[in-house]
Amino acid sequence: MPVQRIGLVVHQGRATALDVRGAVQTWCAAHGIPCTEIDVWSEDHERRSGREEAHAAGDPDLVVTLGGDGTFLRGARIAVKTGASVLGVDLGKVGFLTEVPARDLTAALDAVHAGHALVEERMTLTMRASRPPQVPPDLEALGCFGRGPVLPPPPVRPQSTAGEGWGVALDVNALNDIVVEKFARDRQVSAGVYISGSLLAAYSADALVVATPTGSTAYCFAAGGPVLSPHMDAVVFTPIAPHMTFNRTVVAAPDEPVALRILPHSGRAAVTIDGELRGVLEPGDWIGVYRAPQRVRLIRLHATDFYGRLRDRFRLTDAPATATDGEFAPFFRPETPVPPDLAGLRLSPPAAAR
Ligand SMILES: NC(=O)c1ccc[n+]([C@@H]2O[C@H](COP(=O)([O-])OP(=O)(O)OC[C@H]3O[C@@H](n4cnc5c(N)ncnc54)[C@H](O)[C@@H]3O)[C@@H](O)[C@H]2O)c1
Ligand SMILES: Nc1ncnc2c1ncn2[C@@H]1O[C@H](COP(=O)(O)OP(=O)(O)OP(=O)(O)O)[C@@H](O)[C@H]1O
Numbered sequence: 001m002p003v004q005r006i007g008l009v010v011h012q013g014r015a016t017a018l019d020v021r022g023a024v025q026t027w028c029a030a031h032g033i034p035c036t037e038i039d040v041w042s043e044d045h046e047r048r049s050g051r052e053e054a055h056a057a058g059d060p061d062l063v064v065t066l067g068g069d070g071t072f073l074r075g076a077r078i079a080v081k082t083g084a085s086v087l088g089v090d091l092g093k094v095g096f097l098t099e100v101p102a103r104d105l106t107a108a109l110d111a112v113h114a115g116h117a118l119v120e121e122r123m124t125l126t127m128r129a130s131r132p133p134q135v136p137p138d139l140e141a142l143g144c145f146g147r148g149p150v151l152p153p154p155p156v157r158p159q160s161t162a163g164e165g166w167g168v169a170l171d172v173n174a175l176n177d178i179v180v181e182k183f184a185r186d187r188q189v190s191a192g193v194y195i196s197g198s199l200l201a202a203y204s205a206d207a208l209v210v211a212t213p214t215g216s217t218a219y220c221f222a223a224g225g226p227v228l229s230p231h232m233d234a235v236v237f238t239p240i241a242p243h244m245t246f247n248r249t250v251v252a253a254p255d256e257p258v259a260l261r262i263l264p265h266s267g268r269a270a271v272t273i274d275g276e277l278r279g280v281l282e283p284g285d286w287i288g289v290y291r292a293p294q295r296v297r298l299i300r301l302h303a304t305d306f307y308g309r310l311r312d313r314f315r316l317t318d319a320p321a322t323a324t325d326g327e328f329a330p331f332f333r334p335e336t337p338v339p340p341d342l343a344g345l346r347l348s349p350p351a352a353a354r
Helices: 015-031 050-056 069-082 102-113 137-143 306-313 320-325
Strands: 006-010 035-037 062-067 085-090 118-129 168-174 177-182 189-195 198-205 207-211 235-240 250-252 258-262 269-273 276-281 286-300
Touching: 006 015, 006 069, 015 035, 015 062, 015 102, 050 069, 050 168, 062 069, 062 102, 069 085, 069 168, 069 286, 085 102, 118 177, 137 276, 168 177, 168 286, 177 189, 177 286, 189 207, 189 235, 198 207, 198 235, 207 258, 235 286
Parallel strands: 006 035, 006 062, 062 085, 085 286
Antiparallel strands: 118 168, 118 286, 177 207, 177 269, 189 198, 189 258, 207 235, 235 250, 258 286, 269 276
Protein backbone atom coordinates (compact mmCIF):
# COMPACT_ATOMS: atom_id res chain seq x y z
CA MET A 1 0.00 0.00 0.00
CA PRO A 2 1.32 3.50 -0.79
CA VAL A 3 2.71 5.48 2.12
CA GLN A 4 -0.01 7.66 3.72
CA ARG A 5 1.92 9.64 6.31
CA ILE A 6 5.54 9.80 7.48
CA GLY A 7 6.79 10.39 11.01
CA LEU A 8 10.40 11.59 11.04
CA VAL A 9 12.77 11.00 13.96
CA VAL A 10 16.02 12.91 13.47
CA HIS A 11 19.32 12.84 15.40
CA GLN A 12 19.38 16.61 15.98
CA GLY A 13 23.01 16.60 17.01
CA ARG A 14 24.27 15.40 13.63
CA ALA A 15 24.58 17.87 10.74
CA THR A 16 24.20 15.22 8.03
CA ALA A 17 20.91 14.10 9.61
CA LEU A 18 19.59 17.65 9.33
CA ASP A 19 20.57 17.74 5.62
CA VAL A 20 18.89 14.41 4.93
CA ARG A 21 15.77 15.61 6.75
CA GLY A 22 15.41 18.22 4.00
CA ALA A 23 15.59 15.47 1.38
CA VAL A 24 12.78 13.51 3.08
CA GLN A 25 10.63 16.63 3.33
CA THR A 26 11.23 17.41 -0.37
CA TRP A 27 10.26 13.84 -1.33
CA CYS A 28 7.10 14.06 0.78
CA ALA A 29 6.12 17.41 -0.73
CA ALA A 30 6.62 16.01 -4.25
CA HIS A 31 4.36 13.05 -3.47
CA GLY A 32 1.73 14.95 -1.46
CA ILE A 33 2.45 12.90 1.65
CA PRO A 34 2.21 14.61 5.05
CA CYS A 35 5.38 14.42 7.09
CA THR A 36 5.56 15.23 10.81
CA GLU A 37 8.83 15.51 12.69
CA ILE A 38 8.83 13.85 16.10
CA ASP A 39 11.60 15.44 18.15
CA VAL A 40 11.65 13.13 21.16
CA TRP A 41 14.86 14.69 22.49
CA SER A 42 14.07 18.38 22.56
CA GLU A 43 14.00 19.93 26.03
CA ASP A 44 10.81 21.80 25.04
CA HIS A 45 9.03 18.71 23.80
CA GLU A 46 6.40 17.23 26.09
CA ARG A 47 7.44 13.78 27.36
CA ARG A 48 5.01 11.34 25.83
CA SER A 49 4.54 7.59 25.67
CA GLY A 50 5.18 5.98 22.29
CA ARG A 51 1.43 5.69 21.67
CA GLU A 52 0.79 9.36 22.50
CA GLU A 53 3.75 10.36 20.33
CA ALA A 54 2.32 8.41 17.36
CA HIS A 55 -1.17 9.91 17.81
CA ALA A 56 0.23 13.44 18.12
CA ALA A 57 2.05 12.89 14.81
CA GLY A 58 -1.21 11.81 13.11
CA ASP A 59 -0.55 8.04 13.34
CA PRO A 60 2.06 7.74 10.57
CA ASP A 61 2.20 4.41 8.74
CA LEU A 62 5.93 4.86 8.09
CA VAL A 63 8.49 6.13 10.61
CA VAL A 64 11.80 7.23 9.05
CA THR A 65 14.76 7.57 11.40
CA LEU A 66 17.84 9.62 10.52
CA GLY A 67 20.71 8.71 12.84
CA GLY A 68 22.24 5.60 14.34
CA ASP A 69 20.85 2.62 16.22
CA GLY A 70 19.76 4.80 19.15
CA THR A 71 17.70 6.98 16.82
CA PHE A 72 16.25 3.84 15.24
CA LEU A 73 15.24 2.53 18.68
CA ARG A 74 13.56 5.86 19.43
CA GLY A 75 11.57 5.54 16.19
CA ALA A 76 10.70 1.89 16.81
CA ARG A 77 9.26 2.76 20.25
CA ILE A 78 6.71 4.97 18.49
CA ALA A 79 6.06 2.84 15.38
CA VAL A 80 5.33 -0.39 17.25
CA LYS A 81 2.39 1.18 19.04
CA THR A 82 0.39 1.68 15.84
CA GLY A 83 1.86 -1.08 13.68
CA ALA A 84 3.78 1.40 11.50
CA SER A 85 6.91 0.24 9.67
CA VAL A 86 10.32 1.74 10.41
CA LEU A 87 12.92 2.70 7.83
CA GLY A 88 16.31 3.47 9.35
CA VAL A 89 18.65 5.72 7.37
CA ASP A 90 22.18 4.96 8.49
CA LEU A 91 23.92 8.07 9.82
CA GLY A 92 25.43 6.54 12.93
CA LYS A 93 28.56 4.76 14.08
CA VAL A 94 27.54 1.06 14.12
CA GLY A 95 24.32 0.90 12.10
CA PHE A 96 23.21 -2.57 13.01
CA LEU A 97 19.49 -1.83 12.88
CA THR A 98 19.47 0.89 10.23
CA GLU A 99 18.95 -0.23 6.63
CA VAL A 100 19.88 2.32 3.99
CA PRO A 101 22.79 4.72 3.51
CA ALA A 102 21.74 8.35 3.04
CA ARG A 103 22.62 8.27 -0.68
CA ASP A 104 19.91 5.62 -1.26
CA LEU A 105 17.21 7.45 0.67
CA THR A 106 15.09 8.60 -2.28
CA ALA A 107 15.26 5.20 -3.98
CA ALA A 108 14.26 3.61 -0.66
CA LEU A 109 11.25 5.89 -0.21
CA ASP A 110 10.23 5.22 -3.83
CA ALA A 111 10.47 1.46 -3.23
CA VAL A 112 8.40 1.61 -0.02
CA HIS A 113 5.80 3.84 -1.68
CA ALA A 114 5.55 1.47 -4.67
CA GLY A 115 5.14 -1.52 -2.35
CA HIS A 116 8.46 -3.08 -3.41
CA ALA A 117 10.10 -3.11 0.01
CA LEU A 118 10.12 -6.13 2.30
CA VAL A 119 8.94 -6.00 5.89
CA GLU A 120 10.87 -7.99 8.48
CA GLU A 121 9.06 -8.50 11.78
CA ARG A 122 11.14 -8.59 14.95
CA MET A 123 10.11 -9.89 18.35
CA THR A 124 9.69 -7.39 21.19
CA LEU A 125 9.58 -7.79 24.97
CA THR A 126 6.96 -6.44 27.30
CA MET A 127 6.75 -6.52 31.10
CA ARG A 128 4.78 -6.54 34.31
CA ALA A 129 5.97 -4.92 37.52
CA SER A 130 5.06 -5.21 41.19
CA ARG A 131 3.94 -1.55 41.07
CA PRO A 132 3.74 1.22 38.45
CA PRO A 133 7.31 2.38 37.78
CA GLN A 134 8.49 5.88 38.62
CA VAL A 135 11.71 7.86 38.42
CA PRO A 136 12.07 10.08 41.52
CA PRO A 137 13.09 13.60 40.34
CA ASP A 138 16.33 13.50 42.36
CA LEU A 139 17.41 10.40 40.43
CA GLU A 140 16.59 11.67 36.94
CA ALA A 141 19.82 13.53 36.33
CA LEU A 142 21.86 10.68 37.78
CA GLY A 143 20.01 8.06 35.80
CA CYS A 144 19.78 9.41 32.28
CA PHE A 145 23.55 9.12 31.92
CA GLY A 146 24.12 12.31 29.95
CA ARG A 147 21.49 11.46 27.33
CA GLY A 148 18.29 13.34 26.47
CA PRO A 149 15.56 14.15 28.99
CA VAL A 150 13.98 11.04 30.51
CA LEU A 151 10.87 9.60 28.91
CA PRO A 152 7.78 9.13 31.09
CA PRO A 153 7.50 5.81 32.92
CA PRO A 154 5.66 3.21 30.81
CA PRO A 155 1.86 3.53 31.12
CA VAL A 156 -0.07 0.75 32.86
CA ARG A 157 -2.08 -1.44 30.47
CA PRO A 158 -5.83 -1.72 31.25
CA GLN A 159 -5.70 -5.51 31.60
CA SER A 160 -3.59 -5.09 34.71
CA THR A 161 -4.34 -7.45 37.61
CA ALA A 162 -2.03 -6.06 40.29
CA GLY A 163 -4.27 -6.89 43.21
CA GLU A 164 -4.22 -10.57 42.30
CA GLY A 165 -0.45 -10.97 42.55
CA TRP A 166 0.30 -10.78 38.83
CA GLY A 167 1.65 -7.24 39.01
CA VAL A 168 0.73 -4.32 36.77
CA ALA A 169 0.95 -4.87 33.03
CA LEU A 170 3.00 -2.12 31.36
CA ASP A 171 2.58 -0.76 27.85
CA VAL A 172 6.15 -1.57 26.85
CA ASN A 173 7.72 -2.94 23.68
CA ALA A 174 11.48 -3.35 23.87
CA LEU A 175 13.19 -4.18 20.59
CA ASN A 176 16.63 -4.68 22.17
CA ASP A 177 16.47 -5.18 25.90
CA ILE A 178 15.13 -4.43 29.35
CA VAL A 179 18.00 -3.89 31.77
CA VAL A 180 18.10 -3.64 35.57
CA GLU A 181 21.32 -1.93 36.55
CA LYS A 182 23.00 -0.44 39.58
CA PHE A 183 22.62 3.28 40.27
CA ALA A 184 25.51 3.96 42.60
CA ARG A 185 29.03 3.05 41.55
CA ASP A 186 29.61 1.11 44.78
CA ARG A 187 26.24 -0.64 45.21
CA GLN A 188 25.66 -3.70 43.05
CA VAL A 189 22.19 -4.90 42.17
CA SER A 190 21.20 -8.04 44.04
CA ALA A 191 18.24 -9.87 42.59
CA GLY A 192 16.63 -13.27 42.48
CA VAL A 193 16.25 -14.34 38.84
CA TYR A 194 13.32 -16.57 37.99
CA ILE A 195 12.75 -18.28 34.67
CA SER A 196 9.29 -19.68 33.97
CA GLY A 197 8.51 -19.02 37.63
CA SER A 198 11.42 -21.11 39.01
CA LEU A 199 14.35 -19.52 40.82
CA LEU A 200 17.48 -19.85 38.65
CA ALA A 201 19.89 -18.09 41.03
CA ALA A 202 20.38 -14.97 43.15
CA TYR A 203 22.84 -12.57 41.50
CA SER A 204 24.85 -9.64 42.74
CA ALA A 205 25.95 -7.82 39.59
CA ASP A 206 26.43 -4.50 37.82
CA ALA A 207 23.39 -5.21 35.68
CA LEU A 208 21.00 -7.94 34.57
CA VAL A 209 19.92 -7.88 30.96
CA VAL A 210 16.85 -9.48 29.42
CA ALA A 211 17.12 -9.22 25.65
CA THR A 212 15.41 -10.18 22.43
CA PRO A 213 17.37 -11.95 19.69
CA THR A 214 17.70 -8.49 18.05
CA GLY A 215 19.26 -7.21 21.28
CA SER A 216 21.68 -10.13 21.48
CA THR A 217 24.17 -8.11 19.38
CA ALA A 218 23.90 -5.06 21.68
CA TYR A 219 24.55 -5.02 25.47
CA CYS A 220 24.42 -8.84 25.82
CA PHE A 221 27.05 -9.14 23.11
CA ALA A 222 29.37 -6.73 24.96
CA ALA A 223 29.02 -8.98 28.02
CA GLY A 224 30.11 -12.07 26.09
CA GLY A 225 26.64 -13.37 25.30
CA PRO A 226 25.76 -15.43 22.22
CA VAL A 227 24.59 -13.98 18.91
CA LEU A 228 21.03 -15.08 18.14
CA SER A 229 19.44 -14.91 14.72
CA PRO A 230 16.90 -12.07 14.73
CA HIS A 231 14.59 -14.37 12.78
CA MET A 232 13.94 -16.46 15.88
CA ASP A 233 12.03 -15.75 19.08
CA ALA A 234 13.71 -16.22 22.46
CA VAL A 235 14.17 -14.48 25.82
CA VAL A 236 17.87 -13.99 26.50
CA PHE A 237 19.12 -13.44 30.06
CA THR A 238 22.70 -12.20 30.61
CA PRO A 239 24.25 -10.99 33.88
CA ILE A 240 26.84 -8.18 33.64
CA ALA A 241 29.85 -8.71 35.91
CA PRO A 242 28.08 -11.02 38.41
CA HIS A 243 30.07 -11.61 41.57
CA MET A 244 29.88 -15.41 41.30
CA THR A 245 31.29 -18.15 39.12
CA PHE A 246 28.11 -18.74 37.13
CA ASN A 247 28.15 -15.90 34.59
CA ARG A 248 26.60 -17.62 31.58
CA THR A 249 23.79 -16.41 29.39
CA VAL A 250 20.58 -18.43 29.56
CA VAL A 251 18.50 -18.50 26.39
CA ALA A 252 14.90 -19.19 27.39
CA ALA A 253 12.06 -20.20 25.08
CA PRO A 254 9.79 -17.38 23.85
CA ASP A 255 7.01 -18.45 26.22
CA GLU A 256 9.28 -18.59 29.28
CA PRO A 257 9.18 -15.28 31.21
CA VAL A 258 12.26 -13.99 33.02
CA ALA A 259 11.57 -12.23 36.34
CA LEU A 260 13.93 -10.21 38.53
CA ARG A 261 13.11 -9.51 42.19
CA ILE A 262 15.33 -6.96 43.98
CA LEU A 263 16.62 -8.46 47.24
CA PRO A 264 16.15 -6.71 50.62
CA HIS A 265 19.79 -5.58 50.98
CA SER A 266 20.35 -4.55 47.35
CA GLY A 267 21.08 -1.02 46.20
CA ARG A 268 18.39 0.75 44.20
CA ALA A 269 18.25 -0.26 40.57
CA ALA A 270 17.50 1.56 37.32
CA VAL A 271 15.24 -0.01 34.73
CA THR A 272 16.26 0.92 31.21
CA ILE A 273 14.24 -0.04 28.16
CA ASP A 274 16.19 0.04 24.88
CA GLY A 275 18.77 2.26 26.55
CA GLU A 276 16.31 4.78 28.06
CA LEU A 277 15.81 5.12 31.82
CA ARG A 278 12.13 4.35 32.53
CA GLY A 279 11.92 3.40 36.22
CA VAL A 280 13.66 2.83 39.53
CA LEU A 281 13.32 -0.35 41.58
CA GLU A 282 13.61 -0.45 45.37
CA PRO A 283 14.39 -3.59 47.37
CA GLY A 284 11.33 -5.87 47.26
CA ASP A 285 10.18 -4.63 43.83
CA TRP A 286 10.09 -7.02 40.90
CA ILE A 287 9.62 -7.05 37.14
CA GLY A 288 8.62 -9.95 34.88
CA VAL A 289 9.71 -9.77 31.24
CA TYR A 290 8.11 -11.78 28.45
CA ARG A 291 7.42 -11.84 24.71
CA ALA A 292 5.00 -9.14 23.57
CA PRO A 293 2.29 -9.83 21.01
CA GLN A 294 3.42 -6.77 18.99
CA ARG A 295 6.42 -6.91 16.64
CA VAL A 296 8.49 -4.13 15.15
CA ARG A 297 8.15 -3.98 11.37
CA LEU A 298 11.55 -3.19 9.86
CA ILE A 299 11.64 -2.05 6.24
CA ARG A 300 14.17 -4.00 4.18
CA LEU A 301 15.00 -3.20 0.59
CA HIS A 302 16.57 -6.62 0.02
CA ALA A 303 16.34 -10.01 1.69
CA THR A 304 18.38 -9.66 4.87
CA ASP A 305 21.93 -10.86 5.13
CA PHE A 306 22.20 -10.83 8.94
CA TYR A 307 25.48 -12.75 9.07
CA GLY A 308 27.02 -10.56 6.36
CA ARG A 309 26.03 -7.54 8.42
CA LEU A 310 27.54 -9.15 11.54
CA ARG A 311 30.83 -9.70 9.69
CA ASP A 312 30.77 -6.23 8.21
CA ARG A 313 29.64 -4.08 11.17
CA PHE A 314 31.72 -5.86 13.81
CA ARG A 315 34.65 -6.09 11.39
CA LEU A 316 35.11 -9.79 12.05
CA THR A 317 38.62 -10.79 11.18
CA ASP A 318 39.60 -14.15 9.76
CA ALA A 319 42.15 -16.37 11.47
CA PRO A 320 45.60 -15.21 10.38
CA ALA A 321 46.48 -18.80 9.48
CA THR A 322 43.77 -18.72 6.76
CA ALA A 323 45.29 -15.69 5.04
CA THR A 324 47.25 -17.82 2.56
CA ASP A 325 44.03 -19.56 1.46
CA GLY A 326 43.03 -16.46 -0.47
CA GLU A 327 39.48 -15.70 -1.61
CA PHE A 328 36.45 -17.33 0.00
CA ALA A 329 34.19 -19.00 -2.54
CA PRO A 330 30.43 -18.47 -2.12
CA PHE A 331 28.54 -21.33 -0.46
CA PHE A 332 25.38 -22.93 -1.92
CA ARG A 333 25.35 -20.49 -4.84
CA PRO A 334 25.64 -22.42 -8.12
CA GLU A 335 23.60 -21.24 -11.12
CA THR A 336 21.57 -24.46 -11.22
CA PRO A 337 18.09 -24.81 -9.57
CA VAL A 338 17.96 -25.30 -5.78
CA PRO A 339 17.61 -29.04 -4.88
CA PRO A 340 14.27 -29.91 -3.21
CA ASP A 341 15.78 -30.65 0.23
CA LEU A 342 17.31 -27.16 0.35
CA ALA A 343 14.30 -25.33 -1.04
CA GLY A 344 12.86 -24.32 2.34
CA LEU A 345 16.10 -22.98 3.77
CA ARG A 346 16.73 -19.30 4.38
CA LEU A 347 19.87 -18.43 2.44
CA SER A 348 21.39 -14.99 2.19
CA PRO A 349 20.88 -13.43 -1.23
CA PRO A 350 23.73 -13.57 -3.77
CA ALA A 351 26.07 -10.61 -3.33
CA ALA A 352 24.96 -9.12 -6.67
CA ALA A 353 21.34 -8.94 -5.48
CA ARG A 354 22.09 -7.15 -2.20
N1 LIG B 1 28.36 -2.08 27.08
C1 LIG B 1 27.48 -1.97 26.09
O1 LIG B 1 27.70 -2.40 24.96
C2 LIG B 1 26.16 -1.31 26.36
C3 LIG B 1 25.91 -0.66 27.56
C4 LIG B 1 24.65 -0.09 27.74
C5 LIG B 1 23.67 -0.21 26.73
N2 LIG B 1 23.97 -0.85 25.60
C6 LIG B 1 22.99 -1.04 24.53
O2 LIG B 1 22.64 0.17 23.96
C7 LIG B 1 21.32 0.03 23.48
C8 LIG B 1 20.77 1.38 23.19
O3 LIG B 1 21.46 1.83 22.05
P1 LIG B 1 21.82 3.37 21.85
O4 LIG B 1 22.42 3.52 20.48
O5 LIG B 1 20.65 4.19 22.27
O6 LIG B 1 22.91 3.60 22.98
P2 LIG B 1 24.48 3.62 22.82
O7 LIG B 1 24.84 4.70 21.86
O8 LIG B 1 25.09 3.63 24.17
O9 LIG B 1 24.61 2.18 22.12
C9 LIG B 1 25.60 1.29 22.37
C10 LIG B 1 26.02 0.66 21.05
O10 LIG B 1 25.17 -0.43 20.74
C11 LIG B 1 24.84 -0.39 19.36
N3 LIG B 1 23.58 -1.11 19.19
C12 LIG B 1 22.35 -0.74 19.61
N4 LIG B 1 21.46 -1.67 19.30
C13 LIG B 1 22.14 -2.68 18.68
C14 LIG B 1 21.77 -3.95 18.14
N5 LIG B 1 20.52 -4.41 18.20
N6 LIG B 1 22.74 -4.72 17.60
C15 LIG B 1 24.02 -4.29 17.56
N7 LIG B 1 24.43 -3.12 18.06
C16 LIG B 1 23.50 -2.32 18.63
C17 LIG B 1 24.81 1.07 19.01
O11 LIG B 1 25.02 1.29 17.62
C18 LIG B 1 25.99 1.59 19.83
O12 LIG B 1 27.21 1.44 19.15
C19 LIG B 1 20.63 -0.72 24.60
O13 LIG B 1 19.47 -1.37 24.14
C20 LIG B 1 21.71 -1.67 25.04
O14 LIG B 1 21.60 -2.93 24.43
C21 LIG B 1 25.19 -1.40 25.39
N1 LIG C 1 17.86 14.20 18.85
C1 LIG C 1 19.01 14.54 19.43
N2 LIG C 1 19.25 15.82 19.74
C2 LIG C 1 20.41 16.19 20.28
N3 LIG C 1 21.41 15.37 20.60
C3 LIG C 1 21.24 14.08 20.33
C4 LIG C 1 20.03 13.58 19.73
N4 LIG C 1 20.13 12.24 19.60
C5 LIG C 1 21.34 11.94 20.08
N5 LIG C 1 22.01 13.03 20.51
C6 LIG C 1 23.39 13.10 21.04
O1 LIG C 1 24.15 12.12 20.37
C7 LIG C 1 24.72 11.19 21.33
C8 LIG C 1 24.59 9.80 20.73
O2 LIG C 1 23.21 9.46 20.75
P1 LIG C 1 22.73 8.08 20.30
O3 LIG C 1 23.69 7.02 20.77
O4 LIG C 1 21.31 7.89 20.63
O5 LIG C 1 22.86 8.24 18.71
P2 LIG C 1 22.69 7.17 17.64
O6 LIG C 1 21.49 7.54 16.83
O7 LIG C 1 22.71 5.81 18.23
O8 LIG C 1 23.96 7.37 16.76
P3 LIG C 1 25.39 6.68 17.01
O9 LIG C 1 25.37 5.43 16.19
O10 LIG C 1 26.35 7.68 16.50
O11 LIG C 1 25.50 6.45 18.50
C9 LIG C 1 23.93 11.38 22.60
O12 LIG C 1 24.69 11.18 23.75
C10 LIG C 1 23.48 12.82 22.50
O13 LIG C 1 24.49 13.65 23.03
